[in-house]
Amino acid sequence: MILKRNRRLRHNESIRSLVRENIISPNDFIVPLFVVEGNNIKEEIASMPNYYRFSLDLLKNEIKELWKMGLKSVLLFVKVPDHLKDNEGKEALNADGLMQRAIKTVKDTCPEMIVMTDVALDPYSEYGHDGIVSNGEIVNDRTVDFLAKMSLSHAQAGADIVAPSDMMDGRILAMRTLLEEEGFHNTGIMSYSAKYASAFYGPFRDALDSAPVDMQDVPKDKRSYQMDPANRDEAVKETLMDIDEGADIVMVKPGLCYLDIVRDIRNVVDVPVAVYQVSGEYAMLKAAAEKGWLNHDAVMMEQVLSIKRAGAHMIASYFAKDVVKLIS
Ligand code: PBG
Numbered sequence: 001m002i003l004k005r006n007r008r009l010r011h012n013e014s015i016r017s018l019v020r021e022n023i024i025s026p027n028d029f030i031v032p033l034f035v036v037e038g039n040n041i042k043e044e045i046a047s048m049p050n051y052y053r054f055s056l057d058l059l060k061n062e063i064k065e066l067w068k069m070g071l072k073s074v075l076l077f078v079k080v081p082d083h084l085k086d087n088e089g090k091e092a093l094n095a096d097g098l099m100q101r102a103i104k105t106v107k108d109t110c111p112e113m114i115v116m117t118d119v120a121l122d123p124y125s126e127y128g129h130d131g132i133v134s135n136g137e138i139v140n141d142r143t144v145d146f147l148a149k150m151s152l153s154h155a156q157a158g159a160d161i162v163a164p165s166d167m168m169d170g171r172i173l174a175m176r177t178l179l180e181e182e183g184f185h186n187t188g189i190m191s192y193s194a195k196y197a198s199a200f201y202g203p204f205r206d207a208l209d210s211a212p213v214d215m216q217d218v219p220k221d222k223r224s225y226q227m228d229p230a231n232r233d234e235a236v237k238e239t240l241m242d243i244d245e246g247a248d249i250v251m252v253k254p255g256l257c258y259l260d261i262v263r264d265i266r267n268v269v270d271v272p273v274a275v276y277q278v279s280g281e282y283a284m285l286k287a288a289a290e291k292g293w294l295n296h297d298a299v300m301m302e303q304v305l306s307i308k309r310a311g312a313h314m315i316a317s318y319f320a321k322d323v324v325k326l327i328s
Contacts, residue, residue, distance in 0.1 A: 022309050024301070024327060026070030029320035030116060030274065034207050035059060035102045036079045047203035048279060049286045051318050053079060056101060060109045069324045073114035075163060075316055076102050079208045080123045088132055089124035092150045100157035107158045116190060117154040119147055119175070120166040128205075128212040130166035130225065136217045138225055140168050148174040151189075152182055161188040161249070167195050167225040176246035190274060191247035194235035194261055197226035200254045200280030207279065235261045236268060243271055249314075254278040256303060259310035266311025275312040277303065282318040297326055 009019050034045070034053040041055035054062055066074065078098040084091040091097055099117060106115050120130040121143065127133050131143030143166065151162040162179075164171050172191050179187050205211035212220055227234060239250045250269060252262045253276035266273050285303070289296035300319050307315050317323070 022305060024304055024308060024323060026320075026324045026328075027072070028304070028308060028312075028315055029071055029323070030073045030075050030314055030316040031066055031071050031320045032075045032077065032316055032318060033059065033062065034077050034079060035098060037081060037098055045203065045207045047206045047283050048318065049283075049290070051207075051282070053207065056105045059102065059105055063106050063109045063113060066321070067110045067113060069321065069328070071320055071324060072112070073116060073314075074106060075116040075118065076106070077118050077204075077208060078102060078123055082209075085124055085126040087126055089121035089146065089150075092121065092124045092146075093153050095153065095156070097153075100153060103154060103157040103159050114160045115158065116161040116163050117159045119150050119154065119162050119164040121146070122210045123208050125210075126213070127215065127218045128210050129219070130222065131168055133218055136219065138168075138219065140170070143168050144171045144174045147171050148178040151175040151187075152178050152184070155179055155182075155184040155187040159187065161190050163190040163192065163251075165192040165195060165253075167192065167222075167227070170245070172242045172245035172247050188248040189246060190249040190251060191242040192253055192276070193239040193242040193247060193250040194258075194265065195226050195251070195253045196229050196258065197221060197223045198229065198254050198257075198278070198280070200257070200278045203279035203283045229257075232261060232264065236264055239265050239269060243269060247271065249274055251276060251316075252312075254281060255307050255312075255315070255317075256281055259306065262307070262310040262312055272313040273311055274314045274316060275307050275310075277307060277315055277317040277319065279318065297322075301326065 009015055036053045036055055038055040039057055042052050042058050045051050103115050106113055122130045129138050131138040154162050249272045251274040252258055255275045255277035262275055285299055288294040
């Protein structure tokens with residue numbers, strides 16, 4: 001005779017909702033936003049259907065809409081005009097640069113919106129690298145000094161949380177130290193601590209025109225700083241070091257292919273864990289849905305739920321608005 005029947009708790013939706021372990025709400029999301037110079041611009045990104053770059057005037061409307069939907073944090077990325085790019089990324093420190101104006105625009109429009117900013121050289125680098133290139137290498141320590149200054153500039157413009165995505169060694173300590181010295185005790189650091197050298201970033205590099213260039217003496221990929229997808233234990237080491245150096249939030253990136261890493265990290269850390277569901281993950285589902293091969297909404301919900309179940313406290317996702325529309 002069967003006495004124990006698991007199906008009793010799956011019998012109808014009411015009982016299923018009673019025993020459900022994870023639910024998705026607008027509080028789970030960080031919304032990535034792409035910003036461009038100009039006026040009245042809302043241009044769709046070719047490899048990211050229904051995702052846009054905004055000029056600052058139209059960014060305001062987007063921010064208001066997100067806030068109304070209950071989406072309370074954004075992660076800003078800027079597309080920098082070619083003539084402002086160089087090897088050192090000097091434009092990144094311009095107090096009146098696009099990022100700095102974007103931060104102010106969001107804060108003026110909606111003071112309570114959490115503004116997170118990407119800290120890395122790639123959108124500003126003529127070579128499309130996250131750090132300074134010298135003799136065929138991405139140099140670590142000079143880049144770290146620069147990234148600390150970049151974080152300070154974002155904090156001065158009003159950023160709540162700076163998010164270094166560069167994977168240089170020692171950058172969290174350098175950033176935290178400078179922010180403290182300059183009195184920015186409340187500016188948080190969300191570290192991309194386990195960021196893999198992934199092929200899933202392709203559409204993002206289209207969005208910002210930030211792919212590594214094909215040039216002699218310039219590395220063609222980011223494998224000398226981003227992590228090897230073959231490695232698991234190393235992600236824990238990277239993450240614990242970042243927490244030691246002062247990271248407030250740690251991150252795993254990309255999402256779906258790396259959920260084992262998310263769980264490993266969640267099991268050992270005492271800070272919130274973010275997951276970045278990246279551009280290629282977004283593009284893949286949009287393309288399959290366009291062909292009628294997958295049910296967009298059902299697969300999207302299964303994906304974000306799986307990321308949360310794996311251990312994410314928050315998800316940076318291009319699906320944030322789609323999800324919130326669906327569940328509200
Ligand atoms: C740049 C950066 C990248 C992403 C976030 N910050 C690209 C890269 O490392 O090449 C990727 C995000 C995405 O694909 O959605 N430092």
